[in-house]
Amino acid sequence: MNNNIKKRLETIVKECFWDYDISPEDIIKIAKSNNIYMKKFLFEKILENSTNLIRDLKIVLNKNDIERLLKIYKTTNLRYNLTNKRKKIAEYFFLNKKSYIEELEWQR
Numbered sequence: 751m752n753n754n755i756k757k758r759l760e761t762i763v764k765e766c767f768w769d770y771d772i773s774p775e776d777i778i779k780i781a782k783s784n785n786i787y788m789k790k791f792l793f794e795k796i797l798e799n800s801t802n803l804i805r806d807l808k809i810v811l812n813k814n815d816i817e818r819l820l821k822i823y824k825t826t827n828l829r830y831n832l833t834n835k836r837k838k839i840a841e842y843f844f845l846n847k848k849s850y851i852e853e854l855e856w857q858r
Contacts, residue, residue, distance in 0.1 A: 751778070755809055762806050766799040781810050786818075793819040797840065798833050804843050816844050 751759075759774035767777075780788045792810055800806040807816050820841055825834040838849040 758809055765801055766795040777810055789815055790819055797836055803836055803840060820845060
């Protein structure tokens with residue numbers, strides 16, 4: 751693992767898993783596993799908390815996992831508006847799904 755990825759994984763741990771005892775190595779281990787429930791956990795924490803959503807999803811999960819997890823993710827938490835927007839942004843990048851987000855519309 752190169753230094754840039756290792757540094758980013760450390761940042762992901764700080765931003766997304768600050769309330770868990772999880773290491774960058776744990777994240778990689780889960781991402782490489784076949785455990786969809788643990789991958790879902792990683793995906794949701796990154797989707798909801800990362801300051802660099804797209805890059806972090808790409809670093810942690812493979813494209814097939816991201817696409818699968820986006821399709822099954824349900825925005826139900828207290829931060830619905832924020833997480834729903836972040837999900838739409840991820841769907842645009844990974845699924846090429848067009849969505850309207852008023853705050854991100856170009857102003858003329």
